[in-house]
Amino acid sequence: MSHTLGIRQAQKQKTRQAFLDAALALLEEQSLSSLGLREVTRAVGVAPTAFYRHFRSTADLGVALVDEALGSLHPMVRTTVATAGAERITRAVRLIADHVAAHPAHVRFIARERHGGVQPVREAIRDQLARFAEEVRAELAKDPEAAGWNEDDLLMLAHLYVDQMLITASLFLETLESPEPSEAERQRVAQVATRQMRLISLGRQHWLD
Amino acid sequence: MSHTLGIRQAQKQKTRQAFLDAALALLEEQSLSSLGLREVTRAVGVAPTAFYRHFRSTADLGVALVDEALGSLHPMVRTTVATAGAERITRAVRLIADHVAAHPAHVRFIARERHGGVQPVREAIRDQLARFAEEVRAELAKDPEAAGWNEDDLLMLAHLYVDQMLITASLFLETLESPEPSEAERQRVAQVATRQMRLISLGRQHWLD
DNA sequence: AATTCCGGAGAACAGTTGTTAACTGGATGA
DNA sequence: TCATCCAGTTAACAACTGTTCTCCGGAATT
Numbered sequence: 001m002s003h004t005l006g007i008r009q010a011q012k013q014k015t016r017q018a019f020l021d022a023a024l025a026l027l028e029e030q031s032l033s034s035l036g037l038r039e040v041t042r043a044v045g046v047a048p049t050a051f052y053r054h055f056r057s058t059a060d061l062g063v064a065l066v067d068e069a070l071g072s073l074h075p076m077v078r079t080t081v082a083t084a085g086a087e088r089i090t091r092a093v094r095l096i097a098d099h100v101a102a103h104p105a106h107v108r109f110i111a112r113e114r115h116g117g118v119q120p121v122r123e124a125i126r127d128q129l130a131r132f133a134e135e136v137r138a139e140l141a142k143d144p145e146a147a148g149w150n151e152d153d154l155l156m157l158a159h160l161y162v163d164q165m166l167i168t169a170s171l172f173l174e175t176l177e178s179p180e181p182s183e184a185e186r187q188r189v190a191q192v193a194t195r196q197m198r199l200i201s202l203g204r205q206h207w208l209d
Numbered sequence: 210m211s212h213t214l215g216i217r218q219a220q221k222q223k224t225r226q227a228f229l230d231a232a233l234a235l236l237e238e239q240s241l242s243s244l245g246l247r248e249v250t251r252a253v254g255v256a257p258t259a260f261y262r263h264f265r266s267t268a269d270l271g272v273a274l275v276d277e278a279l280g281s282l283h284p285m286v287r288t289t290v291a292t293a294g295a296e297r298i299t300r301a302v303r304l305i306a307d308h309v310a311a312h313p314a315h316v317r318f319i320a321r322e323r324h325g326g327v328q329p330v331r332e333a334i335r336d337q338l339a340r341f342a343e344e345v346r347a348e349l350a351k352d353p354e355a356a357g358w359n360e361d362d363l364l365m366l367a368h369l370y371v372d373q374m375l376i377t378a379s380l381f382l383e384t385l386e387s388p389e390p391s392e393a394e395r396q397r398v399a400q401v402a403t404r405q406m407r408l409i410s411l412g413r414q415h416w417l418d
Numbered sequence: 419a420a421t422t423c424c425g426g427a428g429a430a431c432a433g434t435t436g437t438t439a440a441c442t443g444g445a446t447g448a
Numbered sequence: 449t450c451a452t453c454c455a456g457t458t459a460a461c462a463a464c465t466g467t468t469c470t471c472c473g474g475a476a477t478t
Contacts, residue, residue: 031326034243117240203412
């Protein structure tokens with residue numbers, strides 16, 4: 001199935017990944033528009049000019065980071081939303097909490113650059129989020145509760161859920177940033193997020209009244 | 210009432226405002242963490258060192274911009290949310306649309322720096338948004354619909370509304386950024402935002418079932 | 419075995435950055 | 449009127465930036 005790469009290609013991908021990792025680390029404390037090319041190469045331990053072998057610019061690197069951060073998340077969201085009944089919200093909140101705990105830098109990057117100063121990156125994130133919304137809409141459409149709904153309203157609801165997920169992720173992130181990261185604080189965020197989603201679901205149930 | 214400032218103080222405030230204006234303009238295409246001190250002074254037409262007479266750093270300037278962008282908005286939000294009945298949502302959406310049209314750069318700045326790379330600015334925005342949420346909660350508490358609600362749930366609902374307002378503002382902004390800003394597109398955003406808020410309100414009405 | 423390919427190194431470019439110190443000249447207050 | 453204040457200036461600092469061109473050495477290809 002997977003063709004074994006030559007020594008050359010393998011090494012190249014390795015350095016490329018080193019660039020992504022280093023950049024992601026540096027972006028914990030600044031935004032992409034202030035990330036310097038030399039800064040990244042220095043962190044990787046490589047000559048400045050080596051950067052151009054992998055990326056056209058830091059904006060280009062940013063777009064690659066968007067794919068890394070969100071690309072592999074689609075199936076997880078899909079299966080989570082596919083869960084029926086009251087468990088759906090519980091699982092969704094847990095998914096978010098776990099993902100933020102496992103990949104805080106990725107989440108921070110997305111939250112930061114969604115409205116950030118680099119246009120191509122903003123667009124890449126917007127496109128990915130639109131994909132999420134579309135996938136959520138498709139799953140919601142399978143629900144018996146979706147009977148009588150038109151596509152526009154379902155997509156509107158899907159966007160509401162997706163935005164809510166992002167807000168929740170960002171709140172979990174702040175939880176980790178606090179000087180004394182407490183489990184209690186995290187529980188509170190989960191509690192509030194769960195109730196907000198429940199409230200939205202309630203609105204959904206009575207939409208056609 | 211208002212004490213007339215001396216020539217000196219008046220001139221100083223004038224230059225300070227020039228700094229804020231110039232910075233806001235520059236921040237349309239980058240984030241605060243990449244905004245250079247010299248860049249701003251150049252735009253104002255003043256020596257680099259003059260900057261220090263007004264701000265400790267660009268982060269300091271950013272905090273001042275947060276106050277300028279959100280400080281005067283509290284009464285407007287308050288009176289809008291104070292509106293009772295079905296008109297509340299309509300007026301809220303119109304308030305957002307008008308405000309974005311009147312002060313796009315301010316809105317962009319807030320959306321961008323809310324999760325941006327400069328900690329003091331993030332905190333300033335977070336505090337202001339918490340104030341908004343608290344004020345919205347206080348207004349919602351006056352509703353007859355709020356009977357039986359506890360304070361935590363009301364605050365949760367208020368946060369939901371505030372976040373929703375910000376998302377809507379950001380969407381209106383994208384509307385202006387598009388190559389061909391059309392009234393139709395703006396209407397669509399208003400339409401979706403209105404429905405989302407209606408759905409949330411529906412959920413609110415059935416919360417205590 | 420000989421040749422091409424190509425990721426990375428090295429040096430140099432002009433231009434930029436934040437911050438310091440000492441200064442000028444008009445407004446301010448005694 | 450005279451001394452003080454203080455917003456803004458000038459000059460200089462070392463450090464940093466993105467980008468170009470030339471080169472090297474090992475992998476890949478023939």
